[in-house]
Amino acid sequence: MKKQSIWIGCVVAGLFVWAAEGGAQQVQQPGQDPRVGLKAGATDAGVAARNMELVATLPKPPGFGDATGTGGLAFANSDIAFKGGNMFIGGFAGFNFYDIEDPRKIRLRTSVPCPGGQGDLSVFGNLLFMSVEQGNGRVDCGTQGVTGAPNAPSPERFRGVRIFDISDINKPVQVAAVQTCRGSHTHSLVPNPKDPSMIYVYGSGTGGVRSDKELEGCSSGDPNADPNTALFSIDVIAVPIKNPAAAKIVSRPRIFADTQTGAIAGLWPGGAHGEGTQRTSTTNQCHDITVYPELGLAAGACSGNGILLDISDPVNPKRLSEVSDINFAYWHSATFNNDGTKVIFTDEWGGGTSPRCRETDLPSWGANAIFEIRDKKMIFRSYYKLPAAQTDFENCVAHNGSLIPVPGRDIKAQAWYQGGVSVFDFTDATRPVEIAFFDRGPVFADKLVTAGYWSTYWYNGFIYGSEIARGVDVFELKPSEFLSANEIAAAKLVQMNEFNAQSQPKMSWPQVPVVARAYMDQLTRSKSLKPEQATALNDALTAVERANAADRAAAVAALDALLPALEKQGGSANPIDAARYRAMVATLRGFAAK
Amino acid sequence: MKRTNRVNVCLATTVIAAVVVFSGQASAQVPVVQPGAPGKPSRELSESERPKAVASKHSPADTKFMQGMIGHHAQAVEMVDLLKTRTKREDMRMLGMRIEVSQNDEIKMMRLWLQNRGESIPSEHAHHLPGGTMPGMLTPEEMEKLRVAKGAEFDRLFLQGMIRHHGGALTMVQELMSSPGAMQEAEIHDFATHVDADQRMEILRMNTMLKGIKK
Numbered sequence A: 001m002k003k004q005s006i007w008i009g010c011v012v013a014g015l016f017v018w019a020a021e022g023g024a025q026q027v028q029q030p031g032q033d034p035r036v037g038l039k040a041g042a043t044d045a046g047v048a049a050r051n052m053e054l055v056a057t058l059p060k061p062p063g064f065g066d067a068t069g070t071g072g073l074a075f076a077n078s079d080i081a082f083k084g085g086n087m088f089i090g091g092f093a094g095f096n097f098y099d100i101e102d103p104r105k106i107r108l109r110t111s112v113p114c115p116g117g118q119g120d121l122s123v124f125g126n127l128l129f130m131s132v133e134q135g136n137g138r139v140d141c142g143t144q145g146v147t148g149a150p151n152a153p154s155p156e157r158f159r160g161v162r163i164f165d166i167s168d169i170n171k172p173v174q175v176a177a178v179q180t181c182r183g184s185h186t187h188s189l190v191p192n193p194k195d196p197s198m199i200y201v202y203g204s205g206t207g208g209v210r211s212d213k214e215l216e217g218c219s220s221g222d223p224n225a226d227p228n229t230a231l232f233s234i235d236v237i238a239v240p241i242k243n244p245a246a247a248k249i250v251s252r253p254r255i256f257a258d259t260q261t262g263a264i265a266g267l268w269p270g271g272a273h274g275e276g277t278q279r280t281s282t283t284n285q286c287h288d289i290t291v292y293p294e295l296g297l298a299a300g301a302c303s304g305n306g307i308l309l310d311i312s313d314p315v316n317p318k319r320l321s322e323v324s325d326i327n328f329a330y331w332h333s334a335t336f337n338n339d340g341t342k343v344i345f346t347d348e349w350g351g352g353t354s355p356r357c358r359e360t361d362l363p364s365w366g367a368n369a370i371f372e373i374r375d376k377k378m379i380f381r382s383y384y385k386l387p388a389a390q391t392d393f394e395n396c397v398a399h400n401g402s403l404i405p406v407p408g409r410d411i412k413a414q415a416w417y418q419g420g421v422s423v424f425d426f427t428d429a430t431r432p433v434e435i436a437f438f439d440r441g442p443v444f445a446d447k448l449v450t451a452g453y454w455s456t457y458w459y460n461g462f463i464y465g466s467e468i469a470r471g472v473d474v475f476e477l478k479p480s481e482f483l484s485a486n487e488i489a490a491a492k493l494v495q496m497n498e499f500n501a502q503s504q505p506k507m508s509w510p511q512v513p514v515v516a517r518a519y520m521d522q523l524t525r526s527k528s529l530k531p532e533q534a535t536a537l538n539d540a541l542t543a544v545e546r547a548n549a550a551d552r553a554a555a556v557a558a559l560d561a562l563l564p565a566l567e568k569q570g571g572s573a574n575p576i577d578a579a580r581y582r583a584m585v586a587t588l589r590g591f592a593a594k
Numbered sequence B: 001m002k003r004t005n006r007v008n009v010c011l012a013t014t015v016i017a018a019v020v021v022f023s024g025q026a027s028a029q030v031p032v033v034q035p036g037a038p039g040k041p042s043r044e045l046s047e048s049e050r051p052k053a054v055a056s057k058h059s060p061a062d063t064k065f066m067q068g069m070i071g072h073h074a075q076a077v078e079m080v081d082l083l084k085t086r087t088k089r090e091d092m093r094m095l096g097m098r099i100e101v102s103q104n105d106e107i108k109m110m111r112l113w114l115q116n117r118g119e120s121i122p123s124e125h126a127h128h129l130p131g132g133t134m135p136g137m138l139t140p141e142e143m144e145k146l147r148v149a150k151g152a153e154f155d156r157l158f159l160q161g162m163i164r165h166h167g168g169a170l171t172m173v174q175e176l177m178s179s180p181g182a183m184q185e186a187e188i189h190d191f192a193t194h195v196d197a198d199q200r201m202e203i204l205r206m207n208t209m210l211k212g213i214k215k
Helices: A485-492 A513-525 A531-546 A552-571 A575-593 B060-086 B090-116 B140-148 B151-177 B186-214
Strands: A003-008 A017-019 A025-027 A047-050 A052-058 A077-083 A086-091 A094-099 A107-113 A118-124 A127-132 A160-165 A173-179 A186-191 A198-204 A235-240 A248-251 A288-292 A297-302 A305-310 A318-323 A331-336 A342-347 A368-374 A377-384 A400-403 A411-415 A421-425 A433-440 A453-459 A462-467 A471-477 A498-500 B017-022
Touching: A047 A052, A052 A433, A077 A453, A077 A462, A086 A127, A094 A118, A118 A186, A118 A498, A127 A186, A127 A198, A160 A198, A160 A235, A186 A288, A198 A288, A288 A331, A297 A342, A305 A331, A305 A342, A305 A368, A305 A377, A318 A377, A331 A400, A342 A377, A411 A462, A421 A462, A433 A471, A485 A513, A513 A531, A513 A575, A531 A552, A531 A575, A552 A575, B060 B090, B060 B140, B060 B151, B060 B186, B090 B151, B090 B186, B140 B151, B151 B186
Parallel strands: A077 A118, A400 A453
Antiparallel strands: A003 B017, A017 A025, A047 A433, A052 A471, A077 A086, A077 A498, A086 A094, A086 A118, A094 A107, A118 A127, A127 A160, A160 A173, A186 A198, A198 A235, A235 A248, A288 A297, A297 A305, A297 A331, A305 A318, A331 A342, A342 A368, A368 A377, A400 A411, A411 A421, A411 A453, A421 A433, A453 A462, A462 A471
């Protein structure tokens, strides 16, 4: 394994010069965002980063396309799933398993050709799920495509959700392939709290409806005339964990129905909202659904609307409320905050293959919309868009991301295709703030190819990026004025056995000193905690940590004595800080009681 | 080897610049596993069995579709050019803007698609040449009639023409879908699917607008 790294230092004067492989150079003007004007290149593009560092990168495996992206979407990397020390990266051509036991030295483990796009993956125990929607998908995963015309019924064709047994990680075996009318663009796993022998899959199809001669019962009929239309629904697939071969569709709930009339097509009909507004797609599909099983909630990004679902009965999800937005073109994906009090929806204006982060593109178009959830209703608070202009030759728009588990804050690491990764804080839903980023220049200086990050997800201490053309990147956060070493260390304490971004787990933190210190840093940053208070508290905590058995009780008493004043202070703080005081005091008491 | 792959960061300033280059591990050691249909075993592929490119190739029908659609889209843009000076209706102007933006973006995309696959790229004016016409396109005489029309008459002719023009695009998609071996490649699949959905929706909208004008 040959590795080399090249780095060029920074010039503090605000003017910087960088050089990359091949000695290309570039000068930035003072004050300009360093992401603007980066040199193009498939493997040697210019790079700008702040408060995060690239610690490992691997190109795509042989057969899965090169870094130039000129092979097109057919070779694109797509979504990521994690299990233990393994990362599974899906793609339009198949999927690849990576060993991430040591995140700084990731390695390719197994390559699996199985075309059909998009190839989004999820994992549950020994089962790996894959979305297939395109016309070349074959039941047998063959790479030769489907014989005959696209509209001719074929028993070879597969569009739907595949299930693989991965108990032998070096040899995945396809055990089921559930055909659906529109295929599966994305899917989300929904565990059933009442029946652990089953796992449910919400399949979201966005493609054309196939003929009922290929799959019985499929109809693309007008919803007013045909109550069985495959449009205006999602597919709920039930998978018996011990017998996945018996997986089947158990319902196609009409989650867009009008609550008064029951009409199937009850939400956004498509079109603009008035002069100067965005043209929003018709709500006849969900693009992506993010479920939060612990809360019994799901957020559906459903083309023309964002919807909130009650999933306490996974087979029959019920819509609780919906929102629309005059600046959204296509409701694409959703992420809850850890408390379930907020939800971020993304707008994939331009479909992900277009440049939509140019200086001329509105900051409220192709952005995230952040909502607060109150009484199961969503209230709009703000937009967040990548704050650095990209070129005409970089496809860029809001895309997939996940939470970074810093206690006391809501932080997300998000992919913006060739706009790179942006890490931002949305604890205050009205004022999202970027705290870290990484970006490469375009693949080409003079032509647009589809590339950049499909997903960037936090998993057990690192951020992993699935780069459509260039491969896989691993990042580590660095302490900064926006995020302290204690906060990063506290985030790293949250360890997951499995992670699928569309099936959001509830995260919690142990009652240990570094978590308390993360809260202290936050309260100091917000100027609620005075520096001398922070020092006293930190000293008292250190004393408990260092105390031997004989003098621990005295150290604990000294720490305890400080807490009532802090609780009182928290009582008059703003709601965000008040919650931090409560969590900090609880953490300190929990630690002291050990 | 510890931390040799580390990229140095300057936290004091706002910028780092770095390139991490990995040569990649030797591919021979990594198994390539070809799954079978459900219930069938997977098979590890030998070095010689491994596909050089795990993707379906585009077909001659795909190329013909893209080449034809460039001229087809170009005429829509020409029609919108007329609309800019001839209509008085704001909704018509917005419709025109939408068509112009989407069709220009798509022309760029189609040219790039052809270029990246080594196929010849027709001139956007090829549809003016004999035999260059595609389903639903306006004849030179019809274009001339539109050119001289004004006000409500223009709006009516424009909508009728554009509805027929979009309908032609749907015919082209249907022809593509009836061609064996077509739409196996990811981008053409998505593009043709998108054109079909998008233009269907636009036709519905234009039909509604047309009813408003006829009143």
